[in-house]
Amino acid sequence: MAKEMNRRKFISLSALTAPLFSFKAIADNTIGGKPIILSTWDEGKNVNAAAWPVLSKKGRALDAIEAGAVYVEDKISCCVGLGGNPDRDGTVTLDACIMDEHANCGAVAGLEQIKHPLSVARKVMETTPHVLLVGNGAQKFALQNGFTKEPAILSEDARKEYESWLKKNEYQPTINIENKNQNGPFAPVFFDDGSPNHDTMGMIAMDTAGNLSGGVTTSGMAFKIHGRVGDSAVIGAGLFVDNEVGAATSSGVGEEVIRICGTHLVVEFMRQGYSPELACKKVVQRIIKRDPAKAKTIQVGFVAMNKKGEYGAYSIQEGFVYAVKSSVEDKIHSSKYFYKQPA
Numbered sequence: 001m002a003k004e005m006n007r008r009k010f011i012s013l014s015a016l017t018a019p020l021f022s023f024k025a026i027a028d029n030t031i032g033g034k035p036i037i038l039s040t041w042d043e044g045k046n047v048n049a050a051a052w053p054v055l056s057k058k059g060r061a062l063d064a065i066e067a068g069a070v071y072v073e074d075k076i077s078c079c080v081g082l083g084g085n086p087d088r089d090g091t092v093t094l095d096a097c098i099m100d101e102h103a104n105c106g107a108v109a110g111l112e113q114i115k116h117p118l119s120v121a122r123k124v125m126e127t128t129p130h131v132l133l134v135g136n137g138a139q140k141f142a143l144q145n146g147f148t149k150e151p152a153i154l155s156e157d158a159r160k161e162y163e164s165w166l167k168k169n170e171y172q173p174t175i176n177i178e179n180k181n182q183n184g185p186f187a188p189v190f191f192d193d194g195s196p197n198h199d200t201m202g203m204i205a206m207d208t209a210g211n212l213s214g215g216v217t218t219s220g221m222a223f224k225i226h227g228r229v230g231d232s233a234v235i236g237a238g239l240f241v242d243n244e245v246g247a248a249t250s251s252g253v254g255e256e257v258i259r260i261c262g263t264h265l266v267v268e269f270m271r272q273g274y275s276p277e278l279a280c281k282k283v284v285q286r287i288i289k290r291d292p293a294k295a296k297t298i299q300v301g302f303v304a305m306n307k308k309g310e311y312g313a314y315s316i317q318e319g320f321v322y323a324v325k326s327s328v329e330d331k332i333h334s335s336k337y338f339y340k341q342p343a
């Protein structure tokens with residue numbers, strides 16, 4: 001209902017301002033107005049709720065992103081932060097990045113025993129001349145900046161997953177591990193406590209001032225090789241923000257996203273006038289074209305919004321969802337997709 005009213009509002013707005021919009025751009029938009037925040041997966045709804053007080057009080061999008069990340073990183077049962085799935089050595093290592101409206105950005109990768117990697121990434125952005133700190137260096141930096149060392153808590157589900165992985169897979173890569181408990185290859189998977197079996201929270205937001213920011217926080221692909229860095233720590237791959245154009249974030253198999261600088265490409269397509277959804281779709285198509293056989297076995301999803309507050313998403317497989325919160329809606333959307341889930 002809210003969406004329908006919103007569409008009507010948009011149509012009447014379009015009539016008044018028609019020459020400003022290309023047909024391509026209005027073909028499939030959903031418009032949320034500002035402030036607005038989009039976060040990946042079902043858990044994104046709770047993340048948006050945690051970020052909303054900042055946005056609704058006309059706060060900065062960057063602060064809203066950090067508030068959302070802190071919420072989800074604190075929630076040990078979810079697969080982000082120190083409760084996430086471990087790597088093949090049984091160690092939980094965290095990747096995160098953040099980017100603001102001035103193209104300032106910061107990131108950490110392979111960070112151990114620090115609860116709030118996105119906040120560390122923000123410190124890297126705001127207090128160093130660098131963009132990305134990794135491993136021990138990132139941890140040392142965090143400790144020097146007031147973060148404390150905390151043990152990773154392997155949730156009961158994560159421990160069971162890891163133990164069964166050790167038995168069955170040893171050190172063989174399992175590409176589509178996120179979907180391995182499904183009924184049908186691409187069904188979303190939920191743990192016993194109802195939390196979804198994914199391990200990345202990507203967020204993009206626009207504040208009342210119209211400024212964009214984004215952030216990603218994750219324990220990365222489950223059972224990755226120790227030292228592996230995913231798209232979530234790579235600016236232009238897991239996250240990109242251009243305050244003149246829009247912002248995008250991704251989830252799924254990070255290697256495929258890094259190969260094509262996925263979110264940077266989404267933003268560049270929006271710059272060319274494509275709607276957020278079509279921009280995401282074109283990037284997904286690029287992944288599929290590079291290796292169609294592999295693409296059938298993996299999931300990658302992109303979520304994007306442009307400067308007008310229009311948003312959309314596209315994924316390789318059915319089952320990718322994202323949450324949107326604005327003054328006119330608070331809901332989880334299913335992404336459009338390339339491959340339908342087999343019945």
Ligand code: SD4
Pocket residue numbers: 178198199200218219220221229230231232250251252253254255
């Ligand atoms: C990674 N993109 O480490 C992340 C994983 C992910 O839901 O998104 N999982 O490659």
